[in-house]
Amino acid sequence: MTTPRSRLTPEREAELYDAVLDLLREVGYDALTMDAVAARTRASKATLYRQWGSKAELVVKAMRHSKPVHAADIDTGSLRGDFEAMIERTDDCQMEKDSALMRGLFQAVHTSPDLHQALRELLVEPEMTGLEAVLRRAVERGEVRPDHPALPYVVHMLIGAFVTRELIEDRIPDRAFLSEYLDAVVLPVLHT
Amino acid sequence: MTTPRSRLTPEREAELYDAVLDLLREVGYDALTMDAVAARTRASKATLYRQWGSKAELVVKAMRHSKPVHAADIDTGSLRGDFEAMIERTDDCQMEKDSALMRGLFQAVHTSPDLHQALRELLVEPEMTGLEAVLRRAVERGEVRPDHPALPYVVHMLIGAFVTRELIEDRIPDRAFLSEYLDAVVLPVLHT
Numbered sequence: 001m002t003t004p005r006s007r008l009t010p011e012r013e014a015e016l017y018d019a020v021l022d023l024l025r026e027v028g029y030d031a032l033t034m035d036a037v038a039a040r041t042r043a044s045k046a047t048l049y050r051q052w053g054s055k056a057e058l059v060v061k062a063m064r065h066s067k068p069v070h071a072a073d074i075d076t077g078s079l080r081g082d083f084e085a086m087i088e089r090t091d092d093c094q095m096e097k098d099s100a101l102m103r104g105l106f107q108a109v110h111t112s113p114d115l116h117q118a119l120r121e122l123l124v125e126p127e128m129t130g131l132e133a134v135l136r137r138a139v140e141r142g143e144v145r146p147d148h149p150a151l152p153y154v155v156h157m158l159i160g161a162f163v164t165r166e167l168i169e170d171r172i173p174d175r176a177f178l179s180e181y182l183d184a185v186v187l188p189v190l191h192t
Numbered sequence: 193m194t195t196p197r198s199r200l201t202p203e204r205e206a207e208l209y210d211a212v213l214d215l216l217r218e219v220g221y222d223a224l225t226m227d228a229v230a231a232r233t234r235a236s237k238a239t240l241y242r243q244w245g246s247k248a249e250l251v252v253k254a255m256r257h258s259k260p261v262h263a264a265d266i267d268t269g270s271l272r273g274d275f276e277a278m279i280e281r282t283d284d285c286q287m288e289k290d291s292a293l294m295r296g297l298f299q300a301v302h303t304s305p306d307l308h309q310a311l312r313e314l315l316v317e318p319e320m321t322g323l324e325a326v327l328r329r330a331v332e333r334g335e336v337r338p339d340h341p342a343l344p345y346v347v348h349m350l351i352g353a354f355v356t357r358e359l360i361e362d363r364i365p366d367r368a369f370l371s372e373y374l375d376a377v378v379l380p381v382l383h384t
Contacts, residue, residue: 084276124360149376153353157358159379160352161345167301168316168347184341189357189381 008051016041016048017062022102024059029108029115032059060122063101066094071130079138079190083182086134089186092174131155138190150189157186205275207210208233209254216251216293221280221300221307224251249305252314255293258286263322271330271382275374278326284366323347330382342381 008016009145019041023032034055038045074085109116135151138144144151161181165173200208211233226247230237244250266277301308312353327343330336336343353373357365 038242128360135304149372150380153373153377156352156356156373157349158352159356159360160348160350165349168320168351180341181345181348185345185381188342188384189377192380192384 007129008047014065016043019064020058020062021066021097021101024062024121025097029059029105029112053112054118056112056118059115059124064122064126066113071127072133073136074130074134079134079143080182080187082134082138083186084179086185087175087178090175092172095174096172128155131158138171148190148192150192154186154190156188159187161185200239206257208235209257212250212254213258213293216254221251221297221304228252229321244290246306246310248304248310249314250311254383255277256314256318263319264325266326267329269337270333271326272374274326274330275378276357276371279310279374280368282367284364287366288364320347323350337383340382340384342384346378346382349381353377 016122057106074082139146162173165171226237266274269272331338354365357363
């Protein structure tokens with residue numbers, strides 16, 4: 001199958017994204033160059049820039065591509081079910097890889113405004129919108145009261161679980177841990 | 193007042209620590225050198241190494257020194273009072289400075305095992321011990337039930353508030369925000 005020069009096949013795009021994430025885990029964001037991506041994937045730099053415009057955009061799109069399910073697509077009929085589905089969408093091995101990526105990006109986010117903006121637009125905002133939809137439906141079903149003071153802080157609770165597990169406990173957050181945290185913290189506070 | 197050569201006066205030590213933190217905010221951990229500290233403080237490198245042994249130890253001791261009150265010293269008689277005292281011990285301006293430091297250290301922690309270990313021993317563990325004491329006393333007073341499943345996750349909730357405010361919302365966590373979070377999330381879950 002041939003495609004016009006300006007478009008990549010979905011398979012080729014997926015292959016490029018995988019290579020970008022591998023490189024990112026190996027060398028970190030700052031040391032990642034478009035040259036290295038081009039060499040690793042046998043693509044031309046012109047193709048990479050035509051398709052993605054910047055390193056920040058390429059990296060963030062590669063990260064977004066690696067998430068098979070987005071919070072916005074989840075609707076199981078209960079708050080617990082929706083949260084569990086958010087945990088289930090990423091297996092433990094992938095979670096370990098994601099953690100390695102996040103570490104490499106933490107500092108880069110503060111030195112590269114392009115990366116910060118791309119992360120915000122392409123990854124953070126869609127996830128926040130998805131989480132807001134999950135919570136809105138829980139309110140509509142009567143599971144959580146509409147004026148619950150903890151609603152604006154669900155994202156703080158969830159991200160805290162991830163980051164603390166990583167930075168303080170030096171352990172990768174896995175599904176079992178997130179599931180326990182959900183039952184011990186997030187669901188009890190929302191159900192008060 | 194003269195002191196033996198091998199000891200610094202507390203005033204001189206405080207002056208050195210302040211200079212280290214200023215440098216850290218200016219250039220970050222990786223770019224911080226003992227030479228720069230020596231130049232800024234008009235101290236000899238020999239003195240710095242005799243007193244602290246390594247850059248990691250100097251940086252972490254400087255951070256620890258900047259905290260006027262430690263969680264371990266707090267005991268107000270109620271869980272809310274203890275948490276509020278933990279928030280009150282750092283003013284908003286100091287919190288902004290601390291945030292800048294934490295950003296600079298996030299990545300360095302993962303590339304410097306010395307720094308990671310020093311942070312853990314000198315900063316994280318004493319704070320964790322202090323927080324555990326605060327929670328243990330709340331259990332002893334009957335404010336929180338001893339088998340409460342959220343007890344091991346209080347640190348995750350608290351750190352989540354800080355990090356998310358910074359990374360997702362792009363705002364400095366201030367006292368007003370932490371106080372709201374305490375009332376909306378941490379205290380309600382512990383009181384269930």
